[in-house]
Amino acid sequence: MKPMLMEPISSLSEEEACRIRYVLMDIDDTLTTDGKLSAESYAALWKLHEAGLIVVPVTGRPAGWCDLIAREWPVDGVVGENGAFVFWEAEGHRLHTFTHPKAISNADPRLVALRDRVLAEVPSARLARDQFSRLYDVAIDFAEEEPVLPLSAAQKIKSIFERGGAHAKISSIHVNAWLGEYDKLSMAMHYLMERFGYDDAHDAASVVFVGDSPNDEPMFAHFPMACGVANLLAYLDLVAHLPHFVTSHESGAGFAEFTKILLERRSS
Secondary structure, eight states, X not given: OOOOOOEEGGGOOHHHHHHOOEEEEOOTTTTEETTEEOHHHHHHXXXXXXXXXXXXXXXXXXXXXXXXXXXXXSOSOEEEGGGTEEEEEEGGGEEEEEEOTTOOOTTOHHHHHHHHHHHHHSTTOEXXXXXXXXXXXXXXXXXXXXXXXXXXXXXXXXXXXXXTTOEEEEOSSEEEEEOSSOOHHHHHHHHHHHHHOOOHHHHGGGEEEEEOSGGGHHHHHHOTTOEEOGGGGGGGGGOSSOOXXXXXXXXXXXXXXXXXXXXXXXXX
């Protein structure tokens, strides 16, 4: 196990907090706790929104979920299917979408063949229940529903997809696989630049990303203010680039802890 290098979120300074303009976060096991969106984490989203910060979930969840999130949550957009697209609501409650130009349909025969191989070779692996509302990726459930499979099974699933030429990432509940050349980071940066004028060369410290699992690693590696909720500690052997900060609480409680400290430091 690698040494613990993350700083507690309580060490966030007032100066660092005041530089933050964008709050990005994963959803499953970052905002949610045991599969549920808790009152405290949803309230935290509203507090960030009301403080004037730009709030953008960046998730592996499908297009069908992201339509609802963009319309009904207090957010300024949502990146879905690990970077395949972004949805946002503009004036007049009109939903806008941007799809990555390299996104490839999950009906592509190459991805379908790899999906079938995974289901045949990994005992108890199954398609995620939300697969019907996905456009570009395949999600294999290893921990959202029973039976919960060990991380070794998730790693085997990931390996099968990657050996077949697909990209694959392990979240806290699914292994997501796709064929296009994109990830959470590339789409999040594109959206911030195009809609809000974000300049990565000068503004990286104005972004904080909060996540919990290996599929968040591109975000952890890029943004110097990234923060993990405490359940990230279960994946230390699978994450080469850790975030700068970590909360003391897990999942939704950890996100609420992060929000409380950020807003307190900004108000000071």
